[in-house]
Amino acid sequence: MRRVRYEHSGGPEVLFLEEVPAPAPGPGELLVRAEAVGVTLPVVRKVREAREPIALGGEIAGEVLALGAGVTGYAVGDRVTGLVFGHGYADCALLHTAMASPVPAGASAVDAVTLVRSGLVAYGALRAARPEPGETALVTAAASGVGHLALQLARLKGARRTTAAVSDTGKADFVRALGADEVVSYDAGSWGEPVDYALDAVGGTLLKPAVAALAPHGRLVAYSSGGGTVEAYDLLVGAKSVIGFQMGLIARGQPQTYERWRTELWELFLTGALKPMVHGVFALEDASAAHAVIEARANTGKVVLVP
Missing domain, CATH: 3.90.180.10 (Medium-chain alcohol dehydrogenases, catalytic domain)
Structure with a gap:
């Protein structure tokens, strides 16, 4: 082979x-x-x-x-x-x-690899943010394999406004078609109106503007392999929090949760609600x-x- x-x-x-x-x-x-x-x-x-x-x-x-x-x-x-x-x-x-x-029947192999792992990471990161209906959301790397699913899932879980942060504004039409209300580039001076929670797939130098984009009491979920640091003072002044998420811990330590999320993703896909x-x-x-x-x-x- x-x-x-x-x-x-x-x-x-x-x-x-x-x-x-x-x-x-x-x-x-x-x-x-x-x-x-x-x-x-x-x-x-x-x-x-x-x-x-x-x-x-x-x-x-x-x-x-x-x-x-x-x-x-x-x-x-x-x-x-x-x-x-x-x-x-x-x-x-x-x-x-x-x-x-x-x-499942009705899904191709390409559908499966597009949906299952990336979708599980997106879904798990969203769940870690503890979203409430009517809150506002920010997704970095919003056009990526994980990010484009996280953007849709945030809307499906009740976000009233979603902001997509992308490396290139040429991706704006793509993320808007998936439900983004606002699109910002990483190097923009402001990332728009503050949000209740942010899902960050990039890390590194983007952690600082992602924290700055949070409203008071906002939550940032960091699930990137890109590293980076956050200043404690930036969290303190707005009573903000950073939550780490790692899919492997769920897969190994909470297999029932892992299976339940996977089943929910397939249901969303097969009903047409989630489009990988x-x-x-x-x-x-x-x-x-x-x-x-x-x-x-x-x-x-x-x-x-x-x-």
Whole structure:
């Protein structure tokens, strides 16, 4: 089978395709023929920054080819999606049943990788903000794979006004079509009217303006891998708060919550209330081009590899 790998850190140019034997599923694992693989900013960042090469993992969707020892609830031929911690940029990947879920009829593999992991992060970050109907919301990276879903979910959960913060105002039409009332660029002097809560997927230097955009008693949910710091005084003067959110903790520690959120996302998708958007579909051998889109922050919606 084919697999994308790299041997040293760098930009998209360090990725290459190799031929390797298909792996055998271990206990509790499914061998999945990958029909779609989601490309995420954290993985792109790790390729550039990690001291040692890592396996390119992430969300996948496809058909079960084989079962490992002790697997129940799945059969060969089932369509599944889930998060892969090993090699996911490949024709076949190993998916542990703890991270797997069925793909319902009426949904494609691309739908699955666009919705499930990114949607779970968006939904979880929103839940961490404890939104109340009628409140106002800000979403950074609002055109990204996670952000465009967070923007829609905030509206679905009762936000009366939503502000989309984007890297390029050329994305304004895209986010407005998904429900944004206001669109601001990261370098704008003001991010508009203060909001009750903000969902930040960027971190770094954007944390300061995101905190400044909060109304008194506002909440900022930080779920980015981009780091950054917040001044305690900036929180104190407005009685503001920062909440960290990490999806892996929910998946590992609260599996019932994880499953409930996943079911709710599929229901929203199948009723047409939530619309996952795809920026582009790339062949496996074009993984470097897919990473280049993410690095340039050029995507509007999810970037997907199709082996």
